[in-house]
Amino acid sequence: MKNTFKKITLSALAVFAMASCDEQKLTDLNINKNAPTDVDMRYLLAYGQLRVAGSRYESWRTNLxxxxxxxxxxxxxxxYWSGDKYYYNAQYSGAYWESHYPNPIKNLTHVVDKTAGDPEMANVHAAAQIMRAFDLHRMTDIYGDIPYTQAGRGLDGDENWFPAYDSQENIYxxxxxxxxxxxxxxSTSALPLGAQDVLFQGDITKWKKFANSLLMRIAMRMSNVDPATAESVFTEALSNGAIDSNDSNAFMTQVLGNGGDTNYNGTSLVFSNQAGGGGDNNGKVSKTFMDWMNEHNDPRKMIISGGTGNPYDPSTWNTDPDAQKxxxxxxxSVTITSVNPDFTSVHEYSFVNTEILDLDDPTPFISYAETELMKAEAAVKGWISGDAETYFNNGVRAAMASWAAFGVTPPSDEEVDAYLAGLDFAGASNKLEMIGEQYWAATYLNHIEAWCNYRRTGFPALTPTSDPNNMTSGTIPKRLRYYEDEVGSNPxxxxxxxxxxxPDLMTTSLWWDVN
Known part of the structure; x- marks a missing residue:
């Protein structure tokens, strides 16, 4: 009887073992043995950089x-160009938030967390940290208080599923x-970034300059609410070496292709006729900007303007500088007749030059021109030594010359010399206003940054629009409203x-905006 029981027990165990073995084999069938178990963090860094440069979706809505x-x-x-008339469009207002939290911020945060504390991956960690900070800085300056500490960490634990918004003061x-x-x-002894660093192609000296210029931008942004800290951050960053030539500009190189790395200003303004959107009724050069360039005989006018006429029909173009409007x-199209009774077509107004909107033109993050203009402002404020006029002139020259990166011929040295002589910065009593105006001109195409600096400085002095359906009581918006999904998903x-x-309104000032 005992032998029989033993045989039955052994047989059952054998069957159970065979069943367990078969179950494991079945489970193993779900594993793709050809799939990588680890992802190259440099690949995710490259993807994150490209996504920070933007997709057509949010670039069109937020930047343009x-x-x-x-x-x-x-x-x-x-x-539908809501910013022109201060309308609120929920999809457009929330587009940057909707696109960047689940894409570049999530990916860059993953790289930061996975490479932290690994000496070999120090360069990858550092570059990802700077790109993450750059994108979250832009995010907070668009919306105000945002998730920063917990941003992009939802997969690390349920405590991050409903991330808290950090105050903008703390975010800074x-x-x-x-x-x-x-x-x-x-570190030169760590793993090189290599060609997968699509911003600087592994040049860590340029990364450091980018970091310092970004710190200077952050310092300037908080200069009206915490001037002591702002001055300290600015001078420390400058002493460590900021962007010092157009060769070091943080401009994301773009290529023609399907990899998500085309220039989305161009996709929206030039190719929207084919891709869907405004077509030849898309954005034109503003009268405000055109009048300012005319007033100062600015040699950038025919770089910014492509002419009047139908941008899709070169035979209609009038490229005479004096004919630009x-x-x-x-x-x-109805109310324009109140200021232009003879209006017949939007084609009588200057369109944005298609030559600076090619799909392989770079996407600007921060430039030598901005760096020098910030130094000019710092000199006027007494933060740094040196001649404010020299910094101002350097900034203007750099801004003019930077258009070469877009495949157009920049103004000649003689034209720039004449322009600077006409401005006469040294003899001006409104130096901060002149710096603010030149910063505004230098950040054409990087319109988010132009809007941020305007809110801080109040320059240029803009007259708000007055569409009767505006949502701001006729004031230029101070922020965009949060992505509406947050109201229900993270209440x-x-x-x-x-x-x-x-209040979550376009009229609510950010922490640093006290103008």
């Missing part, structure tokens, strides 16, 4: 439809600390941010 028209670089008669502290730490982490902001964090910062 809202920012370029709020700052009166461009204008449009189309109602985090930005400075993160960028400084990353800048100082770069900016489109007033704040009008529709507690959203409410806490609104309670602290103020």
């Amino acid at each position: 439809i809202y920012s370029s028209t709020m700052i009166q670089h461009n204008a449009s008669l189309q109602g 502290q985090f930005l400075v600390a993160d960028i400084k730490a990353a800048r100082d982490e770069f 900016g489109l007033p902001n704040g009008y529709t 507690a964090s959203y409410k806490a941010a609104v309670d602290r910062q103020g």
Whole structure:
């Protein structure tokens, strides 16, 4: 009887073992043995960089439809160009948030966390940290209080599923600390970034310059609310070496292809006729900007303007500089007749030069021109030694010359000399205004940055538009409203941010905006 029981037991165990073995084999069938178990962090860094440069979706909505028209670089008669007339469009207002949190911020955060503390991966970690900070800096300057500490970490634990919004004041502290730490982490003994670094092709000297110029931008942004800290951050960054030539510009090189790395200003403004959108009714050069260039005999006019006429039909173009005509902001195809009774077609207004909108033109992040103009402002404020006029002239020259990166011939040295002589910065009593105006001109195409600096400085002095359906009581928007999905998907964090910062409206000022 015992032998029989033993045989039955052994047989059962054997069957169970065979079943377990078969079950494991079945489980193993679900594993793709050809799939990589680890992802090259440099690949994710490259992907994150390209996504920070933007997709057509949010580039069109945030950089062009809202920012370029709020700052009166461009204008449009189309109602969906919401920034031109201070309308609220939920999809457009939330587009940057909707696109960047689940894409570049998530990927760059993953790289930062996976490479932290690994000496071999120090360069990858540092570059990812700077790119993450750059994108979150732009995000907070668009919306105000945002998730920073927990951003992109939803897969690390359920405590991050409903991320808290950090106050903008704290975010600025985090930005400075993160960028400084990353800048100082770069090492020639660590794994090289190589060609997968699509921004600087592995040049860590340029990465450090980028980090320092970004710190200077952050310092300037908080200069009206915390001038002591701002001066300290600015001077420390400058002493460590900022962008010092157009060769070091943080311009994302773009290529023609299907890899998501085309220039989305061009996709929106030139190719929207084929891709869907405004076509030849898209954004035009603003009358404000055109008048300013005419007033100062600015040699960039025919770099910015491609002429009047149908941008899709060169036979209609009038490229005579004296014939250029900016489109007033704040009008529709019906109301434009109140200022132009003879209006017949939007083609009588200057369109944006298609030569600076090629799909392989670079996407600007921060430039030598901006760096020198910030130094000019710092000199006027007494933060740094040196001649403010020299910095100002350097900034203007650099801004003019930087258009060569877009495949156009920049103004000649003689033209720039004459332009600077006409400006007479040394003899001017409104030096800060002149710096602000030149910064505005230098950031054409980088319209988000132009809007941010305008809100800080109040320059140039813009006259708001007055469409009767505007949502701001006729004032230039101070922020964009949060992505509407946050109201339902992250209600507690959203409410806490609104309670602290103020109503989720386009008229609510950010922490650093006290103008």
